[in-house]
Amino acid sequence: MDMLRLQNLQKSFGSVRALKNASLTLREGEVVALLGDNGAGKSTLIKAISGVFPVDRGDIYVRGEKVSIRSTRDAMDLGIETIHQDTSLAPDLSIARNLFLGREPVNFGWLGVFAPLDLAKLRNAASALLKRVGISKKLDADALVSTLSGGERQSIAISRAMQFAAKVIILDEPTNNLGVEETHGVLRFVKEVRDAGHSVLLITHNIHHVFQVADRIVVMRRGEIVAEQTVADTDLLTVESLITGADMSALLKQARAK
Amino acid sequence: MRSPQFSSLIILVVLLVVFAVADANFLSPLNISNMMAFLPELGIIALGMTLLLTAGEFDLSVGAVFGLAPVVVMLLVQNAGVDIGVALLAGLVLCIAIGAINGLIVTKIGISSFLVTLSMLLVVRGAALYITQGFPLKSWDQPGFFVTLLAGSFNVGSFRFYTSLWWFIGLSLFAIYVLRYAKLGNWISAIGSNHNAAVARGVPADAVKIWLFIATSVLAGLAGMISAFRISAASPVAGTGYELEVIAMVVVGGTALTGGRGTILGTIVGALMLRAIRNGIVLIGVPGLAYNIFVGLIILAMLILHALLQKNAASG
Ligand SMILES: Nc1ncnc2c1ncn2[C@@H]1O[C@H](COP(=O)(O)OP(=O)(O)OP(=O)(O)O)[C@@H](O)[C@H]1O
Ligand SMILES: [Mg+2]
Numbered sequence: 363m364d365m366l367r368l369q370n371l372q373k374s375f376g377s378v379r380a381l382k383n384a385s386l387t388l389r390e391g392e393v394v395a396l397l398g399d400n401g402a403g404k405s406t407l408i409k410a411i412s413g414v415f416p417v418d419r420g421d422i423y424v425r426g427e428k429v430s431i432r433s434t435r436d437a438m439d440l441g442i443e444t445i446h447q448d449t450s451l452a453p454d455l456s457i458a459r460n461l462f463l464g465r466e467p468v469n470f471g472w473l474g475v476f477a478p479l480d481l482a483k484l485r486n487a488a489s490a491l492l493k494r495v496g497i498s499k500k501l502d503a504d505a506l507v508s509t510l511s512g513g514e515r516q517s518i519a520i521s522r523a524m525q526f527a528a529k530v531i532i533l534d535e536p537t538n539n540l541g542v543e544e545t546h547g548v549l550r551f552v553k554e555v556r557d558a559g560h561s562v563l564l565i566t567h568n569i570h571h572v573f574q575v576a577d578r579i580v581v582m583r584r585g586e587i588v589a590e591q592t593v594a595d596t597d598l599l600t601v602e603s604l605i606t607g608a609d610m611s612a613l614l615k616q617a618r619a620k
Numbered sequence: 621m622r623s624p625q626f627s628s629l630i631i632l633v634v635l636l637v638v639f640a641v642a643d644a645n646f647l648s649p650l651n652i653s654n655m656m657a658f659l660p661e662l663g664i665i666a667l668g669m670t671l672l673l674t675a676g677e678f679d680l681s682v683g684a685v686f687g688l689a690p691v692v693v694m695l696l697v698q699n700a701g702v703d704i705g706v707a708l709l710a711g712l713v714l715c716i717a718i719g720a721i722n723g724l725i726v727t728k729i730g731i732s733s734f735l736v737t738l739s740m741l742l743v744v745r746g747a748a749l750y751i752t753q754g755f756p757l758k759s760w761d762q763p764g765f766f767v768t769l770l771a772g773s774f775n776v777g778s779f780r781f782y783t784s785l786w787w788f789i790g791l792s793l794f795a796i797y798v799l800r801y802a803k804l805g806n807w808i809s810a811i812g813s814n815h816n817a818a819v820a821r822g823v824p825a826d827a828v829k830i831w832l833f834i835a836t837s838v839l840a841g842l843a844g845m846i847s848a849f850r851i852s853a854a855s856p857v858a859g860t861g862y863e864l865e866v867i868a869m870v871v872v873g874g875t876a877l878t879g880g881r882g883t884i885l886g887t888i889v890g891a892l893m894l895r896a897i898r899n900g901i902v903l904i905g906v907p908g909l910a911y912n913i914f915v916g917l918i919i920l921a922m923l924i925l926h927a928l929l930q931k932n933a934a935s936g
């Protein structure tokens with residue numbers, strides 16, 4: 363079943379056409395890797411899906427139903443959770459408060475924004491979540507995010523997405539700036555998330571990661587989707603040449619022939 | 621232990637002891653009563669400023685609003701014969717409008733709050749000077765409900781306190797609750813800590829900021845009214861320089877100027893500290909014209925201390 367279907371999305375920033383007729387389908391329980399060079403339009407595409415800004419044209423379908431995503435709240439309510447390239451946590455808040463930011467459990471809900479946080483529930487739910495996603499080091503739910511390593515922060519962001527995303531999780535370069543172990547942690551999360559039935563859209567510049575976790579590859583170039591392949595039917599060189607637009611395997615053959 | 625408001629508290633206690641030893645009059649009922657009369661007026665503004673700074677913005681127009689609100693209210697009463705209650709309501713609406721304009725320009729047009737509220741300071745102060753032609757007005761001096769509410773006084777033993785102290789205490793408790801325990805406080809800290817992250821989680825950052833600008837303006841107007849009622853005069857230049865003094869109170873208390881980390885308790889300590897410094901320095905005989913030197917130096921020392929503690933906490 364199609365979890366998410368994008369049809370002919372277009373988006374311009376002034377004269378820059380960041381998205382030209384981008385179409386993409388994400389199925390249930392599938393990891394799709396979105397690849398492309400710097401400035402190809404990957405972040406723009408996922409920002410449109412996650413409600414950071416509206417598209418100029420095109421349609422978005424969630425589970426076959428046409429939807430309109432006007433705000434980040436709309437996307438969240440549709441079950442689309444995004445971990446943006448620029449960090450998505452507030453460093454001065456505790457882990458627990460970050461995990462539930464924007465969806466705080468409260469008492470006396472009728473008090474609106476003045477309602478008191480249900481601190482016990484917040485802490486317990488946070489601890490349970492940290493345990494469930496199996497973050498290796500034992501983290502205190504009350505610790506400030508500013509005291510965590512980059513990898514730990516990424517794991518927190520991913521656990522938050524897992525907690526709330528009924529359907530789709532989008533990760534924009536989640537392994538950037540991470541160490542080896544932390545990177546493995548993130549990739550393991552991606553697999554776990556998929557096994558738990560979520561669909562994942564993964565943006566990365568690391569093709570090796572793609573072959574480890576993705577089911578399908580979608581390549582963007584200059585705002586357009588130029589190729590779609592299943593991982594099983596392709597190889598590293600082919601994908602690389604698709605990204606750069608140059609025929610790498612031909613180049614390699616040439617080089618070998620010399 | 622290493623929390624900024626705690627270190628501020630220790631410095632406050634040290635200062636109080638030093639002043640008390642240096643001059644026995646410092647802790648006299650009269651002097652304490654005096655300090656407590658001034659404290660709420662800047663303190664109330666500092667509460668709003670703390671929330672605003674925590675959300676990553678600040679407001680330089682508070683001193684001017686402090687001056688304009690009572691001037692407008694008293695002009696309406698004296699020159700237009702408007703009922704005092706209605707005039708106060710008009711003053712409230714004016715403060716809401718000023719705050720809303722600040723907030724809308726900062727969030728929707730995206731100009732830094734420094735520039736927007738600096739311009740607003742000039743506009744508001746200019747308006748106060750223009751409509752009064754620069755002359756102070758007599759304030760409302762007939763006793764009545766509003767005067768009792770804002771500037772009534774009562775004696776406890778040989779101490780004389782004003783009702784404004786209750787306002788300060790009540791508003792402080794509310795601000796502590798909001799920042800620490802309410803959903804709104806979580807949003808305020810998140811917005812100041814990482815604006816994009818908060819927005820990505822569906823936090824209505826612009827609306828929160830606009831309301832904080834409004835709250836700060838209204839608190840500045842309230843403080844202005846309290847002051848005007850207490851001294852029975854409304855001057856167009858009242859509150860000049862208060863914006864910086866209030867920001868000093870807030871940051872001395874440990875709230876980060878860069879947003880994300882705010883403490884109301886720290887601000888209360890900061891407000892007490894600046895009040896005690898201003899008062900104590902005069903008592904111990906520092907010449908009046910020199911005391912800003914001391915105030916400035918003490919503030920600097922406090923900030924350096926916070927910075928060192930912050931560094932320490934980060935590395936250890
Ligand atoms: N807010 C914006 N205003 C103007 N131009 C933008 C904006 N966001 C993106 N662009 C432009 O749109 C194009 C696509 O940018 P995008 O961020 O989507 O690239 P990307 O594929 O995510 O690249 P990277 O791999 O470097 O993250 C670029 O030319 C970029 O300069
Ligand atoms: Mg990008």
